[in-house]
Amino acid sequence: MTAATATPVRFQPSVAVRPQSFGRTVHSEWIKFWTVRSTIWTLVATVGVMVGISMLAAWGSSIEAVDAGSGPMNTAQLLSAGYQMAQLAIAVLGVLTIAGEYSTGMIRSTLAAVPRRVPVLTAKAFVLSGVVAGISLVSMALSYVATMPWHEDLGATFDLTNGETLRMTVGLPLYLMAIAAFAFAIGALLRHSAAALTAVIALLLVIENVLMLIPVRAIELISPFLPSSAGRRLLFDAETLEATDAITKGAHLSPWEGYAVLVAWVLVLGAVAAIMLRRRDA
Amino acid sequence: MIEAQGLTKRYGPTTAVDDMSFTVHPGRVTGFLGPNGAGKSTTMRMVVGLDRPSDGAVTVNGRHYSQHRAPLQEVGVLLDAKAVHTGRTARNHLRAMAATHGISTKRVDEVIEMTGLTSVANKRVGGFSLGMGQRLGIASALLGDPQTLILDEPVNGLDPEGVLWVRNLTKYLASQGRTVFLSSHLMSEMALTADHLIVVGRGRVLADAPVADVVAGASGAKVRVRSPQADALEELLRHAGAAVIATEPGLLEVMGRSAEQVGDAAASAGLSLHELTPVSSSLEDAYLQLTADEVEYHSTAFGTETISGAEPANQGASR
Numbered sequence: 001m002t003a004a005t006a007t008p009v010r011f012q013p014s015v016a017v018r019p020q021s022f023g024r025t026v027h028s029e030w031i032k033f034w035t036v037r038s039t040i041w042t043l044v045a046t047v048g049v050m051v052g053i054s055m056l057a058a059w060g061s062s063i064e065a066v067d068a069g070s071g072p073m074n075t076a077q078l079l080s081a082g083y084q085m086a087q088l089a090i091a092v093l094g095v096l097t098i099a100g101e102y103s104t105g106m107i108r109s110t111l112a113a114v115p116r117r118v119p120v121l122t123a124k125a126f127v128l129s130g131v132v133a134g135i136s137l138v139s140m141a142l143s144y145v146a147t148m149p150w151h152e153d154l155g156a157t158f159d160l161t162n163g164e165t166l167r168m169t170v171g172l173p174l175y176l177m178a179i180a181a182f183a184f185a186i187g188a189l190l191r192h193s194a195a196a197l198t199a200v201i202a203l204l205l206v207i208e209n210v211l212m213l214i215p216v217r218a219i220e221l222i223s224p225f226l227p228s229s230a231g232r233r234l235l236f237d238a239e240t241l242e243a244t245d246a247i248t249k250g251a252h253l254s255p256w257e258g259y260a261v262l263v264a265w266v267l268v269l270g271a272v273a274a275i276m277l278r279r280r281d282a
Numbered sequence: 283m284i285e286a287q288g289l290t291k292r293y294g295p296t297t298a299v300d301d302m303s304f305t306v307h308p309g310r311v312t313g314f315l316g317p318n319g320a321g322k323s324t325t326m327r328m329v330v331g332l333d334r335p336s337d338g339a340v341t342v343n344g345r346h347y348s349q350h351r352a353p354l355q356e357v358g359v360l361l362d363a364k365a366v367h368t369g370r371t372a373r374n375h376l377r378a379m380a381a382t383h384g385i386s387t388k389r390v391d392e393v394i395e396m397t398g399l400t401s402v403a404n405k406r407v408g409g410f411s412l413g414m415g416q417r418l419g420i421a422s423a424l425l426g427d428p429q430t431l432i433l434d435e436p437v438n439g440l441d442p443e444g445v446l447w448v449r450n451l452t453k454y455l456a457s458q459g460r461t462v463f464l465s466s467h468l469m470s471e472m473a474l475t476a477d478h479l480i481v482v483g484r485g486r487v488l489a490d491a492p493v494a495d496v497v498a499g500a501s502g503a504k505v506r507v508r509s510p511q512a513d514a515l516e517e518l519l520r521h522a523g524a525a526v527i528a529t530e531p532g533l534l535e536v537m538g539r540s541a542e543q544v545g546d547a548a549a550s551a552g553l554s555l556h557e558l559t560p561v562s563s564s565l566e567d568a569y570l571q572l573t574a575d576e577v578e579y580h581s582t583a584f585g586t587e588t589i590s591g592a593e594p595a596n597q598g599a600s601r
Binding site: 035104 | 308371375
């Protein structure tokens, strides 16, 4: 400390700091994702609901309480039986991943560390959809094991070389990933947990299902292109697709067309969210 | 080094920051002083790119903040203590921030210890007091060992020990050659901490000078003189060109002359003095003078009709 005041000291950093990068942003988002309790709750709820409803469906079909359709049962259908309830938990997770940062003010710390901003959105979506895909596969595996006692009764077969079975099996993780990303984009746009949760859940649970039943031409035309109505066709077997088409008058999309429509929703909303993120003050 | 050029931020019809230009230099603590609503926080948010300027620009170490390869190594920022997810523990918050720049967990533990958060590091931030939140914000700012530190109202909510700690810390950081930019609306705190002041009011820079100069610039020093021959002394000093105010019989305030000059003048004229006191103006005087017209939220003086009239009625109604 000699003559420190006379000559200005040149600052010498002593801590190893690496350049900001996308990989490091993903790592940070990975830590953030697993260190809030809402993640654990929603994932446990997802698995619980998926396995529980699969078991209910298997049991119900075996006592003929549920119309199991004709012919041998496709196990893939059994495994994704809980998608409607599970998607709600997944949507909550998707919204909270981003909106939770706005409601707590965390977003300011996040954007100060990653000032280019858009990588934050991409990294979060990346972590979220990866985990959702993983949890979907875990749920399906557990559902398979849990419904085994009924497989023989139901004549259920699980043959991944069958195109439809394969499509329905990969369909569940793909569908839930897209729903998570959809909810995430809404959360990023509205920047408010409660508002975004209300919007997403009302849309998935109420609006889409109610609109399907309203016999007004304009609504009939729009209804098949709503996110879940379109995307969930990837999870339906031929019989369910036919039954759905029989009661709806608008376009009848193929399963993959329907999924493409859902992905388009995600991409458009995600792009708008990214533009808004760049423009708005944090 | 922070350089602002014509920095302006408008929210609709209100202008929060109005054409501010200033430079914050390394190696000293620069205080950003102004009343609430003067645009201090908005300016600091613009420095780190959280708010987009309506006009003008601000750079840190020669570049826009977002163009640095490792922003946390350039600037550590405490914007407000509440910029943290309440459901995460302090340590996990810091780990996540560190991960964006590949900063080690060892450094995370270092800043936790440095800021005295060791005992609460594994507790969720939602339960933190304002003071602990401030310490966490400062820990977060120190994480990347940054060249520049921007601290918005860092002593808010801290206990006296914490205030002292921030004061010593900021001085120490500046002595290492860092740029330290510190905002406050408390002039007493600034007088003790800062070397240089940028005083703002209603979004404009009112003064940008070393603390001593800001103080000296305020109306200048005064000399208080008590004399049984005050009238004659007043006459004498006026004649010599000094500004004199007779505040009460036998008491004068003299501007523009030192105590020695006043004493010598009295002696040579054979006038006796009972008191001769130099009165230096404080930073508080300087600050109040500078910002007198610029305060956004004027408080009503006590004893006015609104306060004395309304208060008892309200209390009566609520009881």
